[in-house]
Amino acid sequence: MNNLNEKEKMLSGELYDANDAALVEERQRSKDLCFHYNQIQPSKMKERKGIIKTLFGKTGKMFLIEQPFYCDYGYNIEIGENFYTNVNVVILDCAKVTFGDNVFIAPNCGFYTVNHPLDIENRNKGLEYALPIMVGNNVWIGAGCSILPGVTIGDNTVIGAGSVVVKDIPANVLAVGNPCKVIREI
Helix, strand or coil, X not given: CCCCCHXXXXXXXXXXXXXXXXXXXXXXXXXXXXXXXXXXXXXXXXHHHHHHHHXXXXXXXXXXXXXXXXXXXXXXXXXXXXXXXXXXXXXXXXXXXXXXCCCEECCCCEEECEECCCCHHHHHCCEEEECCEEECCCCEECCCCEECCCCEECCCCEECCCCEECCCECCCEEEEECCEEEEEEC
8 A cells, every 4th residue: 555645656756646735835835936036136146046055955056047947846956066047947846857067058948857647537636747857967958948757868968959858868969859869979
């Protein structure tokens, strides 16, 4: 018998009820922090950095996240050193989203760990599941990319603008497209 609460189910990749009161409360906390972050004057770097350190599970010392920025929980996001995101980045972190060192993300990108069942009954009950996303070191992700649940992107890789990454991309490659495919080694 499964005795896990909804958060434990979410973090373990099982179907969970996204409408669980505790999860709704945690998302509300994150949304409030994101709202506050997005309203701060861009020049107030110390205050901005403090909110991200409060929101995220782990940060390096050097990072910059341009406003606006949005996430579901925050505590499932881990960023390495020298991390940068441009404007309008969304991270739906129902599962862990891990970024290595020297990761650069262009505008309008999304990292989506959450997915919904194809089964109508479970989907209509508000059930969903989440799979982690892992981005290696020295990765550049071009504008308008979508990174989907369960994907790993290897070290030193470039993902071309507009790509939809639906499966793992190896290290040391240029990959682009919908679905994203390796074009060549770099």
